Amino acid sequence: MADTVNALADEYLELTFTADPLWATLLGLPGHDDALPDRSAEGEAAFRAGCLDIAARAEALDASTLDRDGSVTRSMLVQQARSTVDQLDSHQVEYGISNLFVSPAPELLALFPMLVLSDEDRTRAYLQRLRAVPGYLRTVAGRHREGLAAGRVPVARLVRSAVAHLDRYLAAPVEEDPAARQPLEGELAAERGRLLADVVRPAFAEYRAALSELVEHGRDEERVGLCWLPDGEAMYAGLVRHHTTTDRTPEELHQTGLELIERLTEEYARIGERVFGTSDQQEVFRRMTTDPAMRWHDAEELLASAREAVARAEAELPRWFGRLAQAECKIEPVPAADAPGSPAAFYLAPSVDGARPGTYFANTYRAEERDRFTSEVMAFHEVVPGHHFQIALAQELTHLPMFRRVVTPTAYAEGWGLYTERLADEMGVYSSDLMRLGMLATDSMRAGRLVVDTGMHALGWSRERAVAYLRENTPMADLEIGDEIDRYIVYPGQALSYMVGRLELQRLRGLAEQRLGSGFDIRAFHDTVLGNGSLPLSVLDEVVGAWLAG
Numbered sequence: 001m002a003d004t005v006n007a008l009a010d011e012y013l014e015l016t017f018t019a020d021p022l023w024a025t026l027l028g029l030p031g032h033d034d035a036l037p038d039r040s041a042e043g044e045a046a047f048r049a050g051c052l053d054i055a056a057r058a059e060a061l062d063a064s065t066l067d068r069d070g071s072v073t074r075s076m077l078v079q080q081a082r083s084t085v086d087q088l089d090s091h092q093v094e095y096g097i098s099n100l101f102v103s104p105a106p107e108l109l110a111l112f113p114m115l116v117l118s119d120e121d122r123t124r125a126y127l128q129r130l131r132a133v134p135g136y137l138r139t140v141a142g143r144h145r146e147g148l149a150a151g152r153v154p155v156a157r158l159v160r161s162a163v164a165h166l167d168r169y170l171a172a173p174v175e176e177d178p179a180a181r182q183p184l185e186g187e188l189a190a191e192r193g194r195l196l197a198d199v200v201r202p203a204f205a206e207y208r209a210a211l212s213e214l215v216e217h218g219r220d221e222e223r224v225g226l227c228w229l230p231d232g233e234a235m236y237a238g239l240v241r242h243h244t245t246t247d248r249t250p251e252e253l254h255q256t257g258l259e260l261i262e263r264l265t266e267e268y269a270r271i272g273e274r275v276f277g278t279s280d281q282q283e284v285f286r287r288m289t290t291d292p293a294m295r296w297h298d299a300e301e302l303l304a305s306a307r308e309a310v311a312r313a314e315a316e317l318p319r320w321f322g323r324l325a326q327a328e329c330k331i332e333p334v335p336a337a338d339a340p341g342s343p344a345a346f347y348l349a350p351s352v353d354g355a356r357p358g359t360y361f362a363n364t365y366r367a368e369e370r371d372r373f374t375s376e377v378m379a380f381h382e383v384v385p386g387h388h389f390q391i392a393l394a395q396e397l398t399h400l401p402m403f404r405r406v407v408t409p410t411a412y413a414e415g416w417g418l419y420t421e422r423l424a425d426e427m428g429v430y431s432s433d434l435m436r437l438g439m440l441a442t443d444s445m446r447a448g449r450l451v452v453d454t455g456m457h458a459l460g461w462s463r464e465r466a467v468a469y470l471r472e473n474t475p476m477a478d479l480e481i482g483d484e485i486d487r488y489i490v491y492p493g494q495a496l497s498y499m500v501g502r503l504e505l506q507r508l509r510g511l512a513e514q515r516l517g518s519g520f521d522i523r524a525f526h527d528t529v530l531g532n533g534s535l536p537l538s539v540l541d542e543v544v545g546a547w548l549a550g
Contacts, residue, residue, distance in 0.1 A: 003057050005070045009077055009403035012054045016084070016407075019047040022111050027406055028351030033115075033125035036136040039093050039104060039143055048088045055081035072532060072543060073404060079245065079536040080407060086238035090492070093140060094147025095229070097211065098158040098490040099165035101342070104140040105207055106165060108133065110338055112179040114348055116355040123188050130179065130195045134203035141210040148217055151230045156218025157463070158490055159211055166208040168337060170201060177201070178337060221463040224489045225456035236457045239493035243410045244500040245536035250458035253496055257450025260499065261473050264447065267440055274433045288437065288475035294372050299333060299364030302375060306362050306383075307331050309376040312429045313384045320385070320427060322523045323531065325392035329358040329383050339365035343487060344374065344480055347382040349391045352406065358388040369479050373438035376431060380424040381442070386417040394533045404533035410494060412534045415501010418446055422502075437475075444474040445484070446502075449495035453488045463489065504537045505529065508544045515548050 017024040021032030038044075058077045066074060096103055101110035117123040147153065174180070174197050184192055219228060226232035226239075240250055265281055272284035288294055296302045310331065317324055327350045334342045342363050350358040360382045363370070380386055390413065395405050421439055430436050448470050455461035455469070463485060470481045488495045508529070513520045528547045535543060 003061060005058065005061055005066060005074045005077070006401045008054055008058050008061075009073050009401040012051070012077060012081060013401075013403045013407070015047065015050045015054070019043070022107075022115075025115050026111065026348075026351065026356075028116065028353030028355050029402070029406075033122055034128035034132075036108075036129060036132045039136065039139050041143065041146065044088050044093075048085055051081040051084045051088075055085075068546065069400065072535070072539060073401060075539045075542065076404065076407075076535060079539060080409065083242045083245065083409070083536070086242040090226075090235040090239050090242075091147060091150075091152055092492075093143045094150070094152045095144075095154040096490050097144065097154040097162050097214070098486060099161040099340070100487055100490055101338070102487075102491050102494075103162065105137065105162065105204065106338075108136075109169060109178045113181040113335065114356070114359075115182070116351060117182045117184065118355050120188070123184065127188070127191055127195060130192070130200050133200045134206070137203050137207040141207055144210065144214060148214065153229070154214060154218050155221070155224050155489055156215050157221055158486060159215050159218050161486070163208055163211050163215070165340075166204055166211070168340075170205055170208065172337065174201065176337075178335065223460075224463045224466075225458070225460060226492050227458055227460050233458065236492055240496060243493040243497045245409050245411045245538060246500060246504075248500065250454040253450045253500070254454040254459065256503075257447050257454070257499070260447035261444065261451070264440060264444055268437075271433050271436050271440065275437055284437075285475040288371070288373065288441070289477060296367045296370055296372055299367045302364055302367050302370065303331060303333060303362055305372075305375040306360065306379040309379040309429065309431070310360075310383045312431075313380055313424060313427065316427045316429055317385060317389075320423070320522060320526060321389075321530075322527045323393060325389050326396060327354075327358055327388070327392035329360055329388040329392075331360045331362065331379075331383070333364040334361045336365070339363055343483060344370065345378040345382055347387045349388075350395065352395050352402075358383075358392060360388065366479065369477060371438070371441070371475075371477055371480070373434050374441055375438070376429075376435045377421050377424070377438045377442050380429070381417040381421050385423060385427075386420040387413060389420075390416050390530055390534070393530050397531070397533055400533055408534040409536045410497040411501040411504070411537050412540065413501075414498040415503075415505055415537070416529075418442075418498045418502040419505045441475050445470070445476060446495075446498040448474050449484075449488065450499055452485065453493065453495045456489065457492045501537065504540070508541065512544065512548060 017032050020037050021035035024032040055078050058074050177196050226236040268281045269279035273279045276287045345362050348359045452466040466485050532543050
């Protein structure tokens with residue numbers, strides 16, 4: 001039987017669910033609720049071969065026989081399958097050790113509380129998943145040792161932070177385990193408690209011991225980038241392709257970041273004059289980073305600001321979008337056990353089955369040291385009109401194959417989130433010039449990411465040089481600069497996706513405005529960008545081009 005594009009899309013999605021069954025469960029899609037990812041070298045090799053096979057079969061389809069949706073699906077399928085190969089070829093599981101949830105052990109502790117146990121079958125599958133934790137962690141520890149033997153070693157500082165994270169986890173009573181947050185009763189609750197005490201926590205203790213042995217072999221803070229590892233330049237180039245969905249080189253992106261940082265100076269001068277009475281950028285930064293009035297009083301004040309900002313943005317959506325998302329988004333603090341190593345904010349998408357709403361997590365850890373002025377811009381980026389709005393809309397495109405509704409290329413998603421930070425200003429939903437300074441601050445951070453991510457991983461920068469660059473060129477608090485730099489070290493290339501995606505969206509919008517003139521409709525443009533699911537930037541260019549031609 002000949003391949004069809006939708007059948008290939010379904011096959012690819014099933015392949016990715018088999019490789020990452022936690023993702024399937026988070027989406028609320030059945031069939032993988034009892035499994036954990038296979039992090040073995042053999043498992044990744046099989047996944048890689050499957051991706052190459054699907055990419056080749058998709059390329060072999062006769063494009064002339066496909067309708068518009070089928071053509072977009074084919075292009076996206078080829079790009080995503082080959083992009084996954086780039087990611088696998090980076091061997092990240094071997095050296096990507098930290099306390100951040102993109103690392104193998106923290107990922108479990110972060111995601112287990114998010115899994116919905118809506119019925120007895122799912123609960124029993126969850127218990128089976130807990131039984132699989134020891135094997136999963138032993139496999140991961142084995143990959144760390146394989147990486148060590150191949151010269152792909154982690155950064156010692158981040159291994160120490162991972163050990164400290166596990167120490168906090170293991171010191172807490174079993175009743176407070178993240179994997180026990182879902183309410184259960186009777187026999188199922190008792191079995192979960194037994195598994196956590198006798199199976200899961202001992203496995204984490206064993207893994208913690210394995211990590212402690214790696215510290216002495218880890219890279220120092222002078223050699224934090226991939227360029228210091230064997231084949232590191234090729235691995236980083238692949239990750240840049242994977243996260244940006246473009247062929248732009250690290251050197252190009254580094255220069256783009258430097259130019260963007262320079263261009264922000266004029267905006268800081270203009271808005272800084274209105275807020276602080278000075279146009280001197282360093283004085284503006286000093287006031288933003290040292291004035292006690294720029295910090296929160298407590299966690300509740302931080303959360304209230306985010307909720308109020310989202311409500312204002314939601315009221316303005318119909319003027320800017322024709323299609324509106326239906327899924328709810330909750331705003332909650334990052335769980336206390338995870339907060340010390342977590343970013344300032346992040347978002348968890350709703351499940352496709354509606355069992356779990358979207359959730360925006362704001363980090364309230366040491367709230368009195370966190371920036372007041374970034375609260376609104378982060379809420380717009382993560383919730384409305386940013387990630388939640390975009391991802392929920394994609395899930396609701398039921399005429400598309402599931403692949404198109406749930407796969408989210410990083411540059412599209414993060415580019416959209418960053419694009420909406422500026423869009424929120426057009427919408428008039430920032431509450432003050434101080435909050436507009438927050439918009440500039442996050443612009444500086446995303447432009448700075450182009451500089452420091454490429455600086456560390458391609459140009460050999462030390463951690464301290466990267467920290468110093470952000471301290472000099474952004475008004476970020478030292479607490480957040482350190483967390484950000486450690487994130488870039490352990491998650492190479494991902495930080496590039498934000499600005500690369502936004503610049504492409506702005507380019508496409510400018511092209512549409514030029515081509516259509518007075519006929520340009522911002523709602524129609526946004527509906528075109530969002531109405532096809534999340535797309536690689538190269539495919540988005542095709543979609544917008546077809547819309548303009550039509």
